[in-house]
Amino acid sequence: MTTLTPRVHDADGSRLVAYDLGATLAEWDLDGEPVLWLSDRAVLDGSAPLRGGIPICFPWFAAGPEGDRSPSHGLVRTATWRSAEPADEEVWAWEVGSADVSGAERLTGPFELRYAVGLRPGREAMGRELLVALAVTNPADAPLTVEAALHTYLAVEDVRATRVLGLDGVEYYDKVDGVRRVQRGPLTFTGETDRVYDSGAEAGIVVDDGSRQLHLRPAGATQAVVWNPWAERCAEVADLADDAWQRFVCVETAATAHRSLTVPPGGTSTLSCTFAARPRSTT
Numbered sequence: 001m002t003t004l005t006p007r008v009h010d011a012d013g014s015r016l017v018a019y020d021l022g023a024t025l026a027e028w029d030l031d032g033e034p035v036l037w038l039s040d041r042a043v044l045d046g047s048a049p050l051r052g053g054i055p056i057c058f059p060w061f062a063a064g065p066e067g068d069r070s071p072s073h074g075l076v077r078t079a080t081w082r083s084a085e086p087a088d089e090e091v092w093a094w095e096v097g098s099a100d101v102s103g104a105e106r107l108t109g110p111f112e113l114r115y116a117v118g119l120r121p122g123r124e125a126m127g128r129e130l131l132v133a134l135a136v137t138n139p140a141d142a143p144l145t146v147e148a149a150l151h152t153y154l155a156v157e158d159v160r161a162t163r164v165l166g167l168d169g170v171e172y173y174d175k176v177d178g179v180r181r182v183q184r185g186p187l188t189f190t191g192e193t194d195r196v197y198d199s200g201a202e203a204g205i206v207v208d209d210g211s212r213q214l215h216l217r218p219a220g221a222t223q224a225v226v227w228n229p230w231a232e233r234c235a236e237v238a239d240l241a242d243d244a245w246q247r248f249v250c251v252e253t254a255a256t257a258h259r260s261l262t263v264p265p266g267g268t269s270t271l272s273c274t275f276a277a278r279p280r281s282t283t
């Protein structure tokens with residue numbers, strides 16, 4: 001059995017840990033406190049995607065637009081990405097292409113991905129801001145339509161006391177009961193939550209757990225997905241401890257289903273998100 005080798009970056013109060021498997025940023029701690037959440041049962045031998053951090057879903061989300069694709073969340077989450085030269089404020093960058101992933105071209109057509117993780121000075125933020133960006137290039141002469149998501153696990157003190165702001169008035173598809181609804185006011189958590197909001201949320205999303213506010217600024221997305229499995233589903237997932245659902249919420253920068261990403265021939269589309277932790281008093 002192999003053990004994945006972590007990449008570690010420690011500077012200015014930020015500690016980042018990443019793996020080449022899926023180009024997954026697994027941890028971001030700020031002054032010793034986790035901002036991204038990583039399961040203490042995460043599988044670190046390459047046999048499964050990492051449960052936590054920011055796994056990348058591509059070229060489909062969940063079981064895909066028709067519900068018939070596997071593995072869940074696409075082919076690159078378990079591919080080993082190549083390390084690439086970081087630019088500017090980037091700490092790490094990786095690349096992977098359809099030619100590296102068996103079966104990908106037949107399903108979607110050719111693609112080239114570049115993913116980068118960076119840190120930059122935060123404005124009103126505590127410590128640095130984190131920036132992640134997935135660039136999807138279409139090398140072919142026909143449009144490329146794909147699903148993509150930055151499946152972000154955020155650490156919260158208790159999901160039952162957590163509010164997600166910034167989605168008020170946005171229509172969403174509730175995957176738990178298959179009904180479309182409109183969000184009214186802040187999103188709170190009282191049971192299994194699995195929602196695909198039809199907004200790229202460019203104005204920003206705030207995740208407030210009562211003791212800290214995380215500010216997310218997505219760009220290039222068409223949707224935001226919010227997921228928490230709650231107790232019963234959590235107990236069914238091997239790489240989640242039974243009570244793990246209390247300590248994270250996934251808020252994902254996404255483009256799926258009828259709001260998939262279409263990249264023009266020869267073009268590049270980028271899905272990105274900036275994360276900042278702020279003291280509660282500043283907002």
Ligand SMILES: O=P(O)(O)OC[C@H]1O[C@@H](O)[C@H](O)[C@@H](O)[C@@H]1O
Pocket residue numbers: 062072073151175194195225227250252
């Ligand atoms: O277990 P996985 O493949 O990582 O997926 C976890 C969850 O990911 C979310 O993004 C989906 O909306 C959920 O439906 C899914 O259960």
